[in-house]
Amino acid sequence: MAATGPDAVYAALSADDEEVQRPMEIESMCMQCEENGVTRLMCVRIPYYKAVILMSFECPHCGFHNNEIQSGEACQEHGTEIVLKVKEQADLRRQLVKSEYASIEVPEVELVIPAKSQPAEVTTVEGVLERVTSALQSEQDRRRLIDAESATKIDEFCAKLNRLRELEEPWTLKLHDPTGNCFIQNPDPLHVDPRCIVSHYHRDLEETKLLGLADDDATESTDNDDPVAEEWKSYDEVKHEILHFDTDCPNCAAPVKTLMKPTDIPYFDTVIVMATTCDRCGLKTNEVKAGGAFREQGCKIEVTIEEPVDLARDVLKSDTCGLSIPALDLEVGSGALSSRFTTIEGLLNATKEQIEQQSKFFIGDSASSDEKTNLAALFQAFDDIVSLKRKDITIVLDDPAGNSYVQSLTAPLDDNRLVKTFYTRTFEQDDELGINDMKVENYGELDGIQEEDEENEEQIIA
Template identity: 60%
Template sequence: MANSSVEEPEIIFKDLSADDGDQVPMEIESLCMQCHENGTTKLMCTRIPYYKQVIVISFLCDHCGFRNNELQSGESVQEFGTEIVLNVKTKEDLNRQVVKSEYASIEIPELDLVIPYKSQPGEITTVEGVLMRVKNGLEQDQDRRIQEHPEAAAQIDQFITKLMSFATLEKHFTLKLNDPSGNCYIQNPNPLHVDPRCIVSHYYRKLSDNKILGLSDDNDEEEDPKIVAEREWKSYEDVKQEVLRFHVDCPGCGAPVETCMKPTDIPYFKTVIIMATSCDTCGFKSNEIQASGPTQEYGCKLSCQITDELDLARDVLKCDTCNMAIPELEIEVGYGALSSRFTTVEGLLQATKEQLEEQSRFFMGDSAVDADDGTNKRTMQNVLDGIDEILALKRKATLLNGSHG
């Protein structure tokens, strides 16, 4: 008689929880780079709220006491690189959580400080933790340096003093985080509103970025943009009649894939360009819409009252420079937060809800740091419930959209 039970697949990445004692790390005997004796490396795959899958690595040598901790992303490389600029002005800004991979570079212009990529391992820390790590690194061997190179030691002491003036907020400063892999994040204390002191932007990676990530060969050379444009673009009228296909490397796994692109006309509006990429190797999928033609002379602001099913079925074209607000729920979504898309009012509300649920893990998950009265959790849950009520037409609302034209 055949066994009717179905064996469930093994769970590799488990949710990070302070109360979970079932997460047993994998132990590997490995060489200590300090004393060249054998130490122990522990590996654990886990999920961290918002940052998704990571691999935590910890090394300990019982012979010399050397320790090393590191975090590596378990996620695939994102479609775009990410740059985050934070103006640090308050204690709350110093306590913001920072997630970065080993490919991220950090810059503080006011200190003339640049930490290049791969000079530090990936980690989850705070803005204050970034400053303290720099301070601790500079203080290493400072006693020996005072004896052998007193002038250099004096300059380092001056730099540390200046650094601590920023850490104590005697002076405001700017923290820039640039990660070509796209796996970086700085926490927004109030995810229901646009962050007034933090700007997040995404960019297409250059060939040099792909070389850093190992997605391109070191001998590859950048093509002339004019040659690429002449090769890929035919006359505009001919292009509108066919789907263009051009070969690119998958942002997720680096395998060769095809990106499909086709202009199409939206009734009563204008021509837009639809681009789609799908990778059969890793399952990565991407869809993007870009408005054709130049930026309009004036921006525009649209308001829609959601009262019945016809309102939910209205077509919506949202560009990268468009923000969105729902006054009844006190929600405001900034530029580029939901990316460009051609959808419906219902689809836009669903996408907004999904993004808020993703961010709410910082406020509603096991690792959340909330006020004693649970205000953040209740507020977030009320907003999510409010969106469900609007989608079910149990609650009337106003959808506001504004862009640069």
């Protein structure tokens, strides 16, 4: 029986199944010579992205040809902005998908490609520069005869684009698409892309009109009939802003500004990143706070280090999280390391540095040779773990508040080197977190007891 539904229309790109990948051919009129040409359509699903419709037209009479791409998905709830830092040849080969409503910007050369100036397409990062260069060079011969000065400036600009393609210096590509259907390929989709930032935003009225989702004469609504939508809009706007707070430097007491920004961790939660820099004494601090409340259960995370990719896992360690390495008989309490968002390797290096700083106070000239030898062996063990000379080492993060996180390499599937265990907190753990002292219900009873105690106290005094 033939397959039905969306999957029957949109097939994954494959070189093995020619029958599925055969395009549909439709006779259509050429817009150049008004003769009949052939339009070819193929509906495909791009891996780790969405469904798209590839279209190609060719006229055998005048030779005119054109190709275009349209999204097979509906407009997303929010627009998407992708910022890519291009540093290597692999970045130039990244696949890029954009709709006709997308705009592209390269700040280093002040290049802006506005929306609807180009058709939707599937290309590469290098292909974006090639298309701009080709379009500018197409009329240069005629332009040199009419306006030699403008032709010279265009030649200089094309030379700048060629330098970007040669990667003489890193450059930035910004892709802004109000449809939310843009895409830049991640070379390693199982891990966070270190040079690509994807963010989502709330479309303004002009972009909504551009997509045809609002009437051309529509205006901004000022009523508050939908408080939930208003709350979500304000929260979404805050997530894309860096907030500034005036405070004092903890080292020299000089006035400084603390920067704070909420950010979303995939498959986890929202966290708040804070950073402070003092221009007077040079102190730099950064801290990460959980954006939510204490979880109903504590969480114990065990990650085994076997490959280099394990050292690159993202880690969020909260203030309430303790760390232990059973193979080294090492246990670090929750207060030893401040909250931070780092990697497994960064967490190991921070733990080593913390021990080295503390050892200066309790390991001096009077210390025994055994104490110094044990400490040196511990530092060497940290170096062996980071260099993967010692494998099958397990790092345990125990957070009673449940607000710590270690990146999974196979999310949302199970990771065989990452084990999460949820448990019920003990009375002592709730007491350390201050949960036992929280009273969130039956306030009327508390008020009545307090009034009765005050009356008894007045009678005793009388």
